Amino acid sequence: MEEKLDNISRKKERIDVKLWQGFFEFLKKYKIKVLLLLLVMVLVGLIEATFPYLTRFAIDTFVVPKSFNGFWKFIAAFSLLTTIQSINTYVLIVLAGKIETGMTRDIRNSAFSKLQKLPLSFFDANGTGPLIARIMSDVQRVTGILSWGMVDTVWGISTMTFITFYLFRLNWKMALFVVGSIPVIFFVSLYFQKLILRHYRIVRRYNSEVTGKFNEGILGAKTTKILSVEEKTIAEFSQLTSKMRQEAIKASVISSIYTPIIVQIGSIVTALILVYGSKNLEQGSITYGTLAAFISYSIQFFEPLRELSRVMADVISSQAAGERVMEVLRAQSEGESSREYALAEFGFEGNVEFRNVSFKYNTSDMVLKNFNLKVKKGERIAIVGPTGSGKSTIVNLLGRFYEPTEGKIYFDGVNYTEIDLRTLRKNIGYVLQVPHLFNGTIAENIAVGKPGCTLEEIVEAAKVVNVHDYIVKLKDGYNTLVGEGGTNLSVGQRQLIALARVVLANPKIIVMDEATSSIDAHTEHIIQESIDKILHGRTSFVIAHRLSTIRSADRILVIENGEIIEDGSHEQLMKKRGHYYRLYMQQFVEEKEKELFNV
Numbered sequence: 280m281e282e283k284l285d286n287i288s289r290k291k292e293r294i295d296v297k298l299w300q301g302f303f304e305f306l307k308k309y310k311i312k313v314l315l316l317l318l319v320m321v322l323v324g325l326i327e328a329t330f331p332y333l334t335r336f337a338i339d340t341f342v343v344p345k346s347f348n349g350f351w352k353f354i355a356a357f358s359l360l361t362t363i364q365s366i367n368t369y370v371l372i373v374l375a376g377k378i379e380t381g382m383t384r385d386i387r388n389s390a391f392s393k394l395q396k397l398p399l400s401f402f403d404a405n406g407t408g409p410l411i412a413r414i415m416s417d418v419q420r421v422t423g424i425l426s427w428g429m430v431d432t433v434w435g436i437s438t439m440t441f442i443t444f445y446l447f448r449l450n451w452k453m454a455l456f457v458v459g460s461i462p463v464i465f466f467v468s469l470y471f472q473k474l475i476l477r478h479y480r481i482v483r484r485y486n487s488e489v490t491g492k493f494n495e496g497i498l499g500a501k502t503t504k505i506l507s508v509e510e511k512t513i514a515e516f517s518q519l520t521s522k523m524r525q526e527a528i529k530a531s532v533i534s535s536i537y538t539p540i541i542v543q544i545g546s547i548v549t550a551l552i553l554v555y556g557s558k559n560l561e562q563g564s565i566t567y568g569t570l571a572a573f574i575s576y577s578i579q580f581f582e583p584l585r586e587l588s589r590v591m592a593d594v595i596s597s598q599a600a601g602e603r604v605m606e607v608l609r610a611q612s613e614g615e616s617s618r619e620y621a622l623a624e625f626g627f628e629g630n631v632e633f634r635n636v637s638f639k640y641n642t643s644d645m646v647l648k649n650f651n652l653k654v655k656k657g658e659r660i661a662i663v664g665p666t667g668s669g670k671s672t673i674v675n676l677l678g679r680f681y682e683p684t685e686g687k688i689y690f691d692g693v694n695y696t697e698i699d700l701r702t703l704r705k706n707i708g709y710v711l712q713v714p715h716l717f718n719g720t721i722a723e724n725i726a727v728g729k730p731g732c733t734l735e736e737i738v739e740a741a742k743v744v745n746v747h748d749y750i751v752k753l754k755d756g757y758n759t760l761v762g763e764g765g766t767n768l769s770v771g772q773r774q775l776i777a778l779a780r781v782v783l784a785n786p787k788i789i790v791m792d793e794a795t796s797s798i799d800a801h802t803e804h805i806i807q808e809s810i811d812k813i814l815h816g817r818t819s820f821v822i823a824h825r826l827s828t829i830r831s832a833d834r835i836l837v838i839e840n841g842e843i844i845e846d847g848s849h850e851q852l853m854k855k856r857g858h859y860y861r862l863y864m865q866q867f868v869e870e871k872e873k874e875l876f877n878v
């Protein structure tokens with residue numbers, strides 16, 4: 280079962296090398312760009328460290344002796360270096376940007392294609408909002424760290440290495456002042472960075488909740504309005520954003536303490552150099568230029584040090600995001616254990632058997648316990664029962680959207696985990712209560728049932744379910760755009776298009792969650808007629824809400840608490856005068872009342 284991913288190792292405060300190695304796989308594709316970038320960064324560090332050395336040369340050669348012999352040559356060399364540095368900056372931004380955006384695309388593509396293959400239990404365990412956040416902001420964070428973190432690290436290390444080299448070349452004793460401050464600055468920085476990032480981590484957690492709330496606010500906008508709970512929703516949201524703001528302020532306050540502390544330590548080192556350097560200057564053991572270079576270096580040295588500690592803390596804090604992304608990338612796709620069967624080889628007929636099946640969802644109690652059911656090919660099965668009794672669970676297991684916790688399901692005597700998942704799904708047509716249409720045209724939506732089919736086939740399928748006449752009356756006919764999720768069409772129209780899809784797919788088994796929503800009598804009649812045509816000659820499972828529509832079923836299963844408590848035809852069950860009889864009579868009376876009182 281999937282773990283709730285957000286709980287993973289928030290508290291880890293060390294660099295998780297294994298995790299980042301996993302992402303290096305995505306860097307491989309850009310190895311030439313990466314190598315070039317590293318080279319450019321080393322060059323940037325070298326040139327930056329060389330500038331104070333040049334200043335020293337200028338002071339000792341031109342300023343102190345007041346001789347400007349060769350000054351223009353020096354200016355030319357200096358300009359050349361600044362030009363190279365500008366080009367380097369351009370190249371590094373382009374390269375790092377390309378690596379970052381390329382990796383973001385690659386990881387998002389991998390994560391998206393993985394999401395398409397994950398079992399529904401994964402989606403149950405991780406809400407829509409957090410999953411979207413994973414593919415969008417978490418991926419961005421990881422690739423940002425990998426590309427820009429790499430830039431800053433190489434730049435930091437190379438600048439510090441070259442500065443140290445120059446310092447020791449100039450005066451090793453004074454060099455020790457600067458180098459000696461490294462551990463102090465580094466650990467102080469790391470301490471503060473971790474503190475700051477800890478608060479930002481909380482900010483991000485709130486951010487993910489805010490994203491979730493936004494998501495809920497958009498998806499549930501209609502319900503919120505219906506229930507008139509706008510004020511409550513707004514209050515909850517504003518509470519969340521206030522908490523987020525408080526944490527962000529804390530992080531800013533710590534940042535504002537941290538910077539002066541580092542500046543202070545740097546100033547102490549500079550002051551020490553000034554004191555010690557002036558003495559040396561007096562004694563003539565160093566030049567003015569050397570003292571000036573040392574002061575520059577002592578100031579310049581701390582910037583890469585700060586950057587390095589920031590990157591390190593950033594890497595640590597991004598690990599949670601990295602793990603969340605990796606969890607998606609490495610999650611086991613559904614049906615991965617299947618042995619591949621070709622459809623021709625398997626020859627789906629439509630016999631189904633549930634043998635001692637028990638099942639529970641991630642978070643639920645046992646929904647089915649030792650469930651047994653044998654269905655012969657072509658049989659029309661209706662499933663009825665109170666809400667929450669397990670009707671949808673039975674058909675979810677049938678399509679292997681979830682797998683039995685115990686027991687097995689057989690198709691034509693073959694354990695269904697041995698059948699290729701695509702073959703299995705191709706042979707089971709699902710018609711859901713509120714069918715989902717993809718954003719596109721009506722024709723494209725019907726064609727989903729049989730990719731690559733011709734327009735004639737689409738029209739033929741639409742005719743079978745009596746929706747063709749309606750479609751051709753539309754201004755754009757089959758090219759009418761259905762909107763996101765099919766919102767431009769009524770539920771009844773969506774239902775008919777979904778039925779046309781099933782006709783095209785021509786499956787051996789059909790599962791139908793009968794619509795209960797307010798479809799007008801005319802559309803309902805058309806739908807019922809289409810369903811009768813489609814079900815003919817196929818094994819079918821219909822979750823029935825209106826009992827009047829299932830009288831012709833071969834078998835009606837009454838489910839209660841995940842168990843079949845009655846099984847038989849309408850006539851048999853009516854004669855039995857048991858649960859089904861009571862349910863039927865109750866609905867019958869209700870429907871008659873509705874008719875009589877016209878409500």
Ligand SMILES: Nc1ncnc2c1ncn2[C@@H]1O[C@H](COP(=O)(O)OP(=O)(O)OP(=O)(O)O)[C@@H](O)[C@H]1O
Binds near residue numbers: 640643667668669
């Ligand atoms: N994804 C899920 N995660 C956890 N529990 C679930 C999930 N889906 C269903 N359940 C639980 O499993 C039980 C059976 O649910 P199921 O949807 O199969 O009932 P149903 O008979 O189809 O109900 P209805 O007629 O209301 O659609 C319920 O107690 C429900 O709360």
